[in-house]
Amino acid sequence: MSRLEGSPRSGSLGVLAVHVLFLFFVPLPTIAQGYPERPIRLVVAFPPGGGTDVAARTITPKLSELLGKQIVVDNRPGAGSTLGTELVVRAQPDGYTLLMSDTTFGIVPVLYPKLNYNAERDLAPISQVISAPLALVVNPAVPATNVRELIALAQAKPGQINFGSGGVGTPVHMCAELLKLTAKINIVHVPYKGAGPAFTDLLGGHFQMMFPTLQSVMPHIKSGRLRVLAVTSEKAASALPGVPTMAEAGAPGVVAVAWFGVHAPAATPAAVKTRVHAEIVKVLQDPTVRGRFVNEGADVVGSTPQEFTRFVSNEISKWGKVVKAAGIKAEF
Numbered sequence: 084m085s086r087l088e089g090s091p092r093s094g095s096l097g098v099l100a101v102h103v104l105f106l107f108f109v110p111l112p113t114i115a116q117g118y119p120e121r122p123i124r125l126v127v128a129f130p131p132g133g134g135t136d137v138a139a140r141t142i143t144p145k146l147s148e149l150l151g152k153q154i155v156v157d158n159r160p161g162a163g164s165t166l167g168t169e170l171v172v173r174a175q176p177d178g179y180t181l182l183m184s185d186t187t188f189g190i191v192p193v194l195y196p197k198l199n200y201n202a203e204r205d206l207a208p209i210s211q212v213i214s215a216p217l218a219l220v221v222n223p224a225v226p227a228t229n230v231r232e233l234i235a236l237a238q239a240k241p242g243q244i245n246f247g248s249g250g251v252g253t254p255v256h257m258c259a260e261l262l263k264l265t266a267k268i269n270i271v272h273v274p275y276k277g278a279g280p281a282f283t284d285l286l287g288g289h290f291q292m293m294f295p296t297l298q299s300v301m302p303h304i305k306s307g308r309l310r311v312l313a314v315t316s317e318k319a320a321s322a323l324p325g326v327p328t329m330a331e332a333g334a335p336g337v338v339a340v341a342w343f344g345v346h347a348p349a350a351t352p353a354a355v356k357t358r359v360h361a362e363i364v365k366v367l368q369d370p371t372v373r374g375r376f377v378n379e380g381a382d383v384v385g386s387t388p389q390e391f392t393r394f395v396s397n398e399i400s401k402w403g404k405v406v407k408a409a410g411i412k413a414e415f
Contacts, residue, residue: 118177118178118354118355118358119150119151119152119178119179120152121152121179122152122153122154122155122179123150123152123153123154123155123178123179123180123181124154124155124157124179124180124181125139125143125154125155125156125157125181125182125183125345126157126159126167126168126170126171126180126181126182126183127139127156127157127158127159127167127183128159128160128161128164128165128166128167128168128182128183128187129158129160129164129167129249129250129276129277129278129279130158130160130276130277130278130279130280131158131277131279132277132278132279132280132282132299133249133277133278133279133295133296133299134185134215134278134295134296134298134299134341134343135183135185135343136156136158136183136279137296137298137299138183138185138212138213138298138343139156139183139343140156141372141375141376142212142363142366142367142372143156145366145369145371145372146362146363146366149362149365149366150358150359150362156183160276160277161276162250163187163191163194163195163250163251163252163253163413164185164187164188164191164250164252164253165191165195165198167182168182168184168188168191168200168202168206169198169199169200171206171346171347171348172200172205172206172348174348175348176347176348176349176350176351176352177351177352177355178347178351178352178355178356178358178359180347180348181209181345181346181347181359182206182345182346182347183343183344183345184206184343184344184345184346185254185341185342185343185344186253186254186257186339186340186341186342186343186398187250187252187253187254188202188344188346188395188398189395189398189399189401189402190252190253190254190257190398190399190402190406191252192399193399193402193403193406193407194251194252194406194411194413195252195413202395203392203395203396203399204349205348205349206346206347206348206349207346207347207348207349207351207356207388208344208346208388208391208392208395209344209345209346209347209356209359209360209363209388209391210344210345210360210363210364210384210385210386210387210388210391211342211343211344211384211385211386211390211391211394212343212344212345212363212367212383212384212385213342213343213367213376213381213382213383213384214340214341214342214343214381214382214384215296215297215298215340215341215342215343215376215379215380215381215382216297216314216315216316216320216339216340216341216380217254217255217258217294217295217296217297217314217315217339217340217341218294218295218296218297218300218304218311218313218314218315218320218323218326219233219258219262219292219293219294219311219312219313219314219315219329220285220292220293220294220295220300220303220304220309220310220311220312221233221291221292221293221309221310221312222285222286222288222290222291222292222309222310223307223308223309223310224288225291225292225310227312228310228312229312229313229332229333230312230313230327230329230332230333230334231332231333233292233312234266234268234333234334237266237268237269237270238268241268241269242269242270242271243271244268244270244271244291244292245270245271245272245273245290245291245292246259246270246271246272246273246290246291246292246293246294247273247274247275247281247284247285247289247290247292247293248272248273248274248275248278248281248293248294249274249275249276249277249278249279249281250274250275250276250277251272251274251411251413252406252411252413253278254294254296254339254341255278255281255293255294255295255296256272256274257339257402257405257406258294258315258337258339259272259292259293259294260272260405260409260411261336261337261339261405262294262329262334262337263409264336264405264408264409265334265335265336265337266334270292273289273290278295278296278299281293281295282295282299282300282303285309286303286308286309294315296341297314297320297322297323297341297379297380297381298376298379298380298381301322301379301380304323311323311326312326312332313326313327313328313329313331313332313334314326314327314328314329314380315328315329315337315338315339315340316328316338316340317330317338319331320380321377321380322377322378322379322380323380342384342394342398344384344386344391345359345363347359356388360387360388363385364385367383367384367385368385
């Protein structure tokens with residue numbers, strides 16, 4: 084028998100170990116029950132003004148009201164959304180740092196195979212918030228009033244028609260790549276650090292065309308500062324009656340939607356994730372929030388975490404095929 088077996092010292096150590104384990108495991112439910120006790124940060128991995136930022140700022144006022152604490156939208160752009168996403172991955176998993184995820188979330192894993200994180204493993208899906216078509220818009224100075232005319236213009240001037248995006252691998256970029264593949268045209272990508280800065284240059288005539296999210300571009304369409312040629316959804320958008328889909332306009336195969344949702348660090352307590360999910364669903368049932376999204380051409384979703392998980396997995400598979408077919412490569 085060893086010196087410690089059966090000794091008073093051995094018994095004390097055993098009791099101490101039990102207390103340590105008890106203290107280690109008990110706080111999580113306690114923290115979850117008191118959540119939230121301070122402001123919450125909702126990270127947007129793009130600059131202000133783009134679709135992800137607009138979606139985040141649409142839900143945060145009502146979500147703050149329901150949770151009883153302020154929600155601060157924190158724009159962290161860079162490296163095709165990976166900087167902001169990794170910030171959330173590395174954050175304390177306590178529910179006080181969340182990610183406003185978007186379509187790029189399903190594209191980046193196939194575009195950047197050497198990421199410092201695994202999106203599906205390191206982040207927990209809370210809920211998909213909305214999905215919305217993108218819109219093909221051009222600067223009014225472009226001599227094309229429909230998609231067929233734009234394709235003809237690009238064919239007549241190969242390499243001279245430029246399109247902007249919020250960065251390599253964003254849905255704005257990928258939709259234009261789909262058009263390049265299906266219409267067999269040579270248009271040139273001009274990447275920016277977000278859709279907001281790209282809008283500024285499109286309005287200024289620094290490039291000719293873009294595929295922004297419908298909700299982010301609606302003010303510019305209504306003001307006449309940009310000309311809309313088509314939407315990328317399977318069906319016409321109710322917010323833009325009379326505007327055809329890409330297929331109807333002569334570009335079949337260019338079908339895509341932008342989506343937005345909320346993710347949390349994977350180790351976030353289950354009770355916290357459940358609370359956030361429940362309040363997001365309530366937010367999306369609010370007539371004001373719902374009405375704003377619908378008026379901008381978006382479909383309100385409010386999915387379960389399980390549904391959102393399957394959806395993201397399918398997105399990664401779909402965009403992986405496009406990245407491969409288009410030969411798109413990105414480096415930090």
